[in-house]
Amino acid sequence: MTSASLSETSNVDNIAINRLSQQFLLEYPKDAANVLEAYPLEEMALLLAEQSTATLVRIWSFFPPHIADQLLPLLESRAQKNLLLVMDTPDCAQTLNRLSKEDKQRCLENLPEDYANDLQKLLEYPERTAGQMLDPRVIRLLPDNTADDALRLLRKQKHKPIRKVFIVDADQQLQGIVDITALALSEGDEKLQQLALPPRALISPFDSLDEVADKLTQFKLDILPVIDINGKLLGAIQHPSLLRTLQDNSLTDIQAMVGVSREERALSKAWFAIKKRLPWMEINLVTAFAAASVVALFEDTIAKFTALAVLLPVVAGQSGNAGAQAQAVTIRGLALKEITVRNWLRVLLKEIKIGVVNGIAIALTTAIGVYIWSGSIGLSLVITIAMIISMVMAGMAGAVVPIVLTKLGQDPAQSSSIILTTITDIAGFMSFLGIATLLSALL
Amino acid sequence: MTSASLSETSNVDNIAINRLSQQFLLEYPKDAANVLEAYPLEEMALLLAEQSTATLVRIWSFFPPHIADQLLPLLESRAQKNLLLVMDTPDCAQTLNRLSKEDKQRCLENLPEDYANDLQKLLEYPERTAGQMLDPRVIRLLPDNTADDALRLLRKQKHKPIRKVFIVDADQQLQGIVDITALALSEGDEKLQQLALPPRALISPFDSLDEVADKLTQFKLDILPVIDINGKLLGAIQHPSLLRTLQDNSLTDIQAMVGVSREERALSKAWFAIKKRLPWMEINLVTAFAAASVVALFEDTIAKFTALAVLLPVVAGQSGNAGAQAQAVTIRGLALKEITVRNWLRVLLKEIKIGVVNGIAIALTTAIGVYIWSGSIGLSLVITIAMIISMVMAGMAGAVVPIVLTKLGQDPAQSSSIILTTITDIAGFMSFLGIATLLSALL
Known part of the structure; x- marks a missing residue:
C-alpha cells in the first residue's frame, strides 16, 4: 500500500467511524459485520483495531469464516492478540490452522509464550x-483442596462459565471431577475429594471426533476429560465448538464420497481444489473405461440395434440412483453406529427387497415408455428384465460397499460413490446388453 | 406366546440371571448389552424389568436405537415408566416418535399426566x-427470589447437573438468566435479578435445528431459551441430545440428495423405504429419458460409429463425477453458512477454473486411452474437446444447482443429485455426440 492510498484509507475510516458509531458497533454487531464486509480487508482491519476488545469480539463472531481468516493476519498486533486470547483454545488452534504457515507463525509469536506452547501442542495432533x-486451560485442584478453595479460584475467572473442576494428584493423574452444582451446594470446608465423582468417560487425544461424539452422547456429558496413555490429564473437550465440528464432519462425508478432500471449502483456492480432486478424477476415468469396455464387448449388437445405445443411459442412470439411495442410508447408519458390520445381512436383505419391488415398478414404467418410443415389444421386454436385475444388484452394491470399506478399516464414505458407480454401470450395461444379445431374435 | 414357551422363557431367564449377575449388569453395562442383544426381545424385556432403574438405564444407553425402540413397548409398565422418566424430555419425545401410534399412546398413558401433556406438546411441533x-423442565424463579432460594431448589434436584436458572415474571416472560457459576459465587441473600444476565440469544420453537446450531455456535452457548411469539418461556435447548441430532441432520443430506426420505434409517422396514424412494426413482426415470432423447438425436452418427456408444459412459461418468464434486463442496458451504446465495459468482468462477484445469488434464489422459484403444486421431480429438466442455459445464452446474435451490427457498440438498445428473448427462452427451457429428469427417 502506498502512502497516498493510506491517507485516502484514513479519510474513508473517519467517515465510516462517524456513520457506524461505537454504540452501533457494540449493540448491532451483526449489522456492523454486514456493513463492514463491503469494505476492503485492509480498511476493515484498521477500523477494527480501533475498537475495544469487547466490540471487536462481538463483531468478529459475525464474520463468515473466510473473511475472518483473511482479516486476522492483517489486524494490528494488540487487537490480534486480544482476539486470540478471548477465543477458546481449540477454536484458536483451529483458526490458526487455517492460516498460511507464515501467518500462523506470526500470530503465535504475538501471543504469550506459555499459551503459544499450549496451542502448538494442539496443532500437532492429527486432523479430526x-x-x-x-x-x-481447565481448572485443576488437589483432592485436599476445599470447596472454598475452588470457589476462590472460580471468582478469579468470573467472566468464564466454569462447569467442572478437575481433581488431580501431584502427578497430574485424574482422580475425579467436581461439578459446579455440587460446589454451589457444598459446605465451604468440604474436601473436594468428598464432592468428586469418578469420570464417567475418558478419551485419548488420538481418538477420532466420532468417538468423542459417541461418548458425549452415550453418557450425556457436557465435558469429556482427555488423558494421555499414562493417565495424565491433558485437558477437556467441551461442547460449543464441537457442535459445529461434528456437523461439519458429517457434511465432509458428502465430499469424501465423490473424491473431494475433506479440507476443501466452498471458497478454498481453486488450485488447492484442483490438486486434491484431480487424482480421484483420474481414478474415476479408469473405472469409466472399465465400464466402457463392457459396452465394447457388445459393439456388434449395438451396431445392429442403435436403439440400445440410446437406452443405455436410462438403465445406467436408474441403477446408479438406486445404488446411491442404498449407499446413503448405509453410510448414515454406520456413521451413527445404528448398524455395525455384523448387521450386513439385514441391510442387504432390506436392499434386495427394495430392489425387487422398486425394480419391478420402474421396469414397468420404462417398458411402457420404451414401447411408445420404439413400438418394439422385444426391446421393452429386454429393458424390463435388465432394469429389475440391475436395480437389485445396485441396491446390494450400495449396501455392501460402505460395509466392506468399514470392515477393511477404511472410511466408509471415502470415494464410495466412485466405487459404486463403477459397479452399477457395469451391472447395468452387462444385464441390458447381455440380455439384448441373448434375446436379439426378438429385437 | 403360549404358556409352554413362557415357562421355557423363565428357565432361560434363570440361567441368564445366574450368568449375568446383577453386579456384572451394573458394572459392565456395555458388555451386558452386547450379551443381551443375542436373546429374543421378549426375554430381554423380562430380564430387564427385574433390574433396578439404575442398572436398566445404564444398560439401555448401550443398546443400538433399533433394539431399544423395539424393546421399549415390551417392557413391563413400571420399568418402562422409570426409564422414560429418567430420559431428557426431548430424548423421551424423540423415542416415542419412533414408536408405532399405538405403542406411543400406551407409553404416554403409563406416564404421569402432567409429563405426558408436556411430551404431547413437543410431539406436535414439526419435524426438525x-x-x-x-x-x-427448566428451573424458573422470580426476579425477587434470592440466590439461597435458587440453591434450595437445586438441592432438591441434586442428581441433575443444572447449568442455568431462568428468571421469569408472573406472566412467564423471560427476564434474564442466572448461571450456576454466578450462583455459586454469590452472597446467599442476593436477589436473582442482580445476578441475572439478559439472554444472548433466543429461539422460536418453529425455527429449524440449523438455526439452533447457528445460535449455539455463534454465541458459544450451552443452553438456548425457547420462547413463544408472546415472549413466554417454553423451555430451553441443551447440548447433549442436540449433538447427535445435528450430526444426523447433516448425514440426512446425503439421503435427501439422491431422493431418500430423511426419516429412513438403515434398519427401517423395506416397505417404508420403498414407498418413499419410488417416487424419486420415477422422477429420475423421466430425467433419464430426457438424457436418452439427446442420444436419440444422434442415432445416425452412432449407427455409423459404434465406438461413440462405447465411449458415451466415459464422458457421462467424468462429467457426472466432476459435477458431484462441485455440488458436495457447495452444499457443505451453504449448510455451514460459509457461503450465502450472494457468493454465487465467486463459487462459480472457482468451479470454472477447476473445470478448465481438471478438464484439460482428464481430456489428455482420455485422448491417450482412446487413441490406444481405437487408433483414431479423430476420435481422440472429439473426446478431448467434449471432455473439457462437459467438465466445465458439470462444475458450473454442481455449484449453481444447490445455490438456485436455496435461492428458491428449497432445501439445497433435496434431490440435487437427481437434478445434477440430468444436467451433466445431457451436457456430456450433447457435447460428445454433437462434436462427433460436426467432425464426423475425421472419424
Missing part, C-alpha cells in the same frame, strides 16, 4: 482427532 | 424444529 479439540 | 428439542 480429540487432541485438536481439547482445551488445556 | 427447535420445538422438538426443547426441554420444558
